[in-house]
Amino acid sequence: xxxxxxxxxxxxxxxxxxxxxxxxxxxxxxxxxxxxxxxxxxxxxxxxxxxxxxxxxxxxxxxxxxxxxxxxxxxxxxxxxxxxxxxxxxxxxxxxxxxxxxxxxxxxxxxxxxxxxxxxxxxxxxxxxxxxxxxxxxxxxxxxxxxxxxxxxxxxxxxxxxxxxxxxxxxxxxxxxxxxxxxxxxxxxxxxxxxxxxxxxxxxxxxxxxxxxxxxxxxxxxxxxxxxxxxxxxxxxxxxxxxxxxxxxxxxxxxxxxxxxxxxxxxxxxxxxxxxxxxxxxxxxxxxxxxxxxxxxxxxxxxxxxxxxxxxxxxxxxxxxxxxxxxxxxxxxxxxxxxxxxxxxxxxxxxxxxxxxxxxxxxxxxxxxxxxxxxxxxxxxxxxxxxxxxxxxxxxxxxxxxxxxxxxxxxxxxxxxxxxxxx
Ligand code: GDP
Ligand code: IMO
Ligand code: MG
Numbered sequence: 001x002x003x004x005x006x007x008x009x010x011x012x013x014x015x016x017x018x019x020x021x022x023x024x025x026x027x028x029x030x031x032x033x034x035x036x037x038x039x040x041x042x043x044x045x046x047x048x049x050x051x052x053x054x055x056x057x058x059x060x061x062x063x064x065x066x067x068x069x070x071x072x073x074x075x076x077x078x079x080x081x082x083x084x085x086x087x088x089x090x091x092x093x094x095x096x097x098x099x100x101x102x103x104x105x106x107x108x109x110x111x112x113x114x115x116x117x118x119x120x121x122x123x124x125x126x127x128x129x130x131x132x133x134x135x136x137x138x139x140x141x142x143x144x145x146x147x148x149x150x151x152x153x154x155x156x157x158x159x160x161x162x163x164x165x166x167x168x169x170x171x172x173x174x175x176x177x178x179x180x181x182x183x184x185x186x187x188x189x190x191x192x193x194x195x196x197x198x199x200x201x202x203x204x205x206x207x208x209x210x211x212x213x214x215x216x217x218x219x220x221x222x223x224x225x226x227x228x229x230x231x232x233x234x235x236x237x238x239x240x241x242x243x244x245x246x247x248x249x250x251x252x253x254x255x256x257x258x259x260x261x262x263x264x265x266x267x268x269x270x271x272x273x274x275x276x277x278x279x280x281x282x283x284x285x286x287x288x289x290x291x292x293x294x295x296x297x298x299x300x301x302x303x304x305x306x307x308x309x310x311x312x313x314x315x316x317x318x319x320x321x322x323x324x325x326x327x328x329x330x331x332x333x334x335x336x337x338x339x340x341x342x343x344x345x346x347x348x349x350x351x352x353x354x355x356x357x358x359x360x361x362x363x364x365x366x367x368x369x370x371x372x373x374x375x376x377x378x379x380x381x382x383x384x385x386x387x388x389x390x391x392x393x394x395x396x397x398x399x400x401x402x403x404x405x406x407x408x409x410x411x412x413x414x415x416x417x418x419x420x421x422x423x
Contacts, residue, residue: 325406
């Protein structure tokens with residue numbers, strides 16, 4: 001069968017966790033393929049809130065296999081904490097969770113490096129989540145990293161000490177002389193040994209061959225992609241569709257649908273270009289009604305209007321087949337809704353393409369009428385205010401891609417299906 005891929009199309013936090021959980025019962029397998037504990041995926045089930053950083057969002061459905069793929073960077077400490085929280089809530093993640101032996105390990109010194117490099121960047125800092133993501137992927141590419149499979153090897157301690165020593169030497173050279181707190185790491189490494197650490201690429205391909213359907217759960221968003229995001233203000237992995245093949249070991253011809261999730265407006269945490277960012281009370285109003293505070297770091301998210309050139313770019317590089325529009329409920333109570341349709345560049349050119357210097361693009365807006373009634377309890381499209389329906393139809397036409405789902409609240413139940421996906 002096929003692998004459907006679900007991707008955030010903006011700067012992350014589009015609502016991927018909610019939708020993966022919502023769709024999961026249509027699949028036999030849910031798999032994370034990139035990123036690590038920089039992700040914070042919120043799932044609300046019967047009023048109970050869970051935030052997942054490392055574990056796939058299919059974990060709440062017992063019958064589904066959940067896979068942490070080879071493309072992921074895994075922090076044993078975060079992993080252990082997350083498992084313990086799930087177990088305390090009565091979820092049993094041990095039998096249906098599988099970890100790739102090829103996934104890279106985040107060491108305590110990777111987190112120290114992340115912090116040190118950000119400090120040295122000063123006002124040019126990326127705004128990293130400081131979870132050690134960049135340094136861990138850097139070691140992976142430099143062929144220095146440790147992998148999850150290594151924890152089962154007798155030489156693990158030796159390999160760990162060697163890598164740690166080189167990190168500490170570098171840290172000392174650049175003026176950071178702390179020692180890592182290692183005991184939580186080693187406790188968590190022992191804890192991880194209770195889980196199935198395996199060749200997930202075989203597991204996934206065996207599942208495909210026997211007719212199972214896989215849902216690949218993206219982390220971050222396309223505008224944070226290492227190649228296509230606003231470099232250097234990006235994360236260190238491919239968040240776009242190709243990342244799913246490389247990060248799971250599944251061939252491109254097994255990819256089915258590519259679902260793209262976007263908010264009805266835009267948010268960003270951390271530094272970097274954001275042409276439609278609002279610095280006024282409208283931005284504040286979006287942040288407040290959308291509860292736009294980071295699920296991983298608690299930082300206030302920067303807020304702004306929807307950016308169509310950026311969204312079209314993300315649709316293009318991913319080959320998005322269906323769109324899911326999230327958080328439409330947050331826009332209730334605005335007189336007018338603005339949408340950037342193109343950019344004016346420094347030399348006066350007007351374009352609807354994302355330029356190399358994204359920070360120099362000034363948005364040109366179209367204004368649409370807003371609506372003032374709450375919509376979070378509405379369950380079908382026909383009851384939605386006409387202004388919202390017009391907004392959705394307008395976007396669908398501009399983006400030339402069907403908007404299949406409208407999300408009107410954080411709960412599983414607050415989801416309006418415009419067109420059946422699974423017929
Ligand atoms: P993710 O990283 O893409 O999984 O998204 P996050 O969980 O970081 O952020 C999305 C936030 O919006 C979470 O707090 C969700 O509970 C919430 N959310 C998801 N969908 C909706 C929606 O349609 N309306 C509202 N108001 N909140 C939503
Ligand atoms: P989810 O999966 C939003 C941002 C950080 C920073 C940049 C680099 O929840 O959508 P990193 O720690 O990766 O080195 O940070 O990327 N970032 C995210 N922003 N949602 C995320 O994940 C993010 N993961 C990283 O804020 O700007
Ligand atoms: Mg998030």
